[in-house]
Amino acid sequence: xxxxxxxxxxxxxxxxxxxxxxxxxxxxxxxxxxxxxxxxxxxxxxxxxxxxxxxxxxxxxxxxxxxxxxxxxxxxxxxxxxxxxxxxxxxxxxxxxxxxxxxxxxxxxxxxxxxxxxxxxxxxxxxxxxxxxxx
Amino acid sequence: xxxxxxxxxxxxxxxxxxxxxxxxxxxxxxxxxxxxxxxxxxxxxxxxxxxxxxxxxxxxxxxxxxxxxxxxxxxxxxxxxxxxxxxxxxxxxx
Numbered sequence: 001x002x003x004x005x006x007x008x009x010x011x012x013x014x015x016x017x018x019x020x021x022x023x024x025x026x027x028x029x030x031x032x033x034x035x036x037x038x039x040x041x042x043x044x045x046x047x048x049x050x051x052x053x054x055x056x057x058x059x060x061x062x063x064x065x066x067x068x069x070x071x072x073x074x075x076x077x078x079x080x081x082x083x084x085x086x087x088x089x090x091x092x093x094x095x096x097x098x099x100x101x102x103x104x105x106x107x108x109x110x111x112x113x114x115x116x117x118x119x120x121x122x123x124x125x126x127x128x129x130x131x132x133x134x135x
Numbered sequence: 136x137x138x139x140x141x142x143x144x145x146x147x148x149x150x151x152x153x154x155x156x157x158x159x160x161x162x163x164x165x166x167x168x169x170x171x172x173x174x175x176x177x178x179x180x181x182x183x184x185x186x187x188x189x190x191x192x193x194x195x196x197x198x199x200x201x202x203x204x205x206x207x208x209x210x211x212x213x214x215x216x217x218x219x220x221x222x223x224x225x226x227x228x229x
Contacts, residue, residue, distance in 0.1 A: 079178050
């Protein structure tokens with residue numbers, strides 16, 4: 001049982017991070033805290049994907065080591081798959097980081113607009129103002 | 136509200152912990168993610184794209200159109216921020 005927990009320890013960390021983010025999005029009333037929760041959630045998913053690409057046993061970063069020109073020129077360089085970690089999760093998460101930056105920027109802009117109109121970022125107060133004014 | 140949130144958290148956490156059983160161990164070289172498609176990329180990236188960095192090769196060559204669409208995403212986000220935050224001219228509604 002302990003061995004099972006240790007052999008998959010990365011997943012426990014990401015589950016905790018993901019649940020912290022989910023709770024912040026659902027349970028908090030401040031919109032900035034909801035946004036921070038969304039960022040924590042995204043970080044959990046990104047870390048999860050990056051950890052998928054890890055290979056134990058002497059694998060290094062996915063950059064070709066050695067004489068790249070010689071290997072490219074002759075074409076027949078035998079590249080050992082086990083000596084490089086999986087590059088695909090890294091590529092996908094590079095895209096995901098860019099998207100998360102874009103969503104965070106747009107969300108902050110929307111928050112500024114909300115604050116200008118209602119002078120608060122608390123969700124319950126905004127709902128109360130909207131009910132009182134009938135907008 | 137808080138009670139519902141905590142209920143959803145517990146339910147989601149239970150499902151995730153249940154799902155971890157199917158996942159490969161940390162750093163397993165034969166995990167599904169590392170054994171189906173990625174060996175092909177590791178072996179052929181240098182020969183086909185002449186780029187030593189495999190991440191760059193996949194991002195810029197194999198998934199070039201995806202990266203181009205990504206720039207469209209950033210552009211749209213930037214334009215959206217500018218349109219939302221700019222100063223309104225006189226006579227312009229709201």
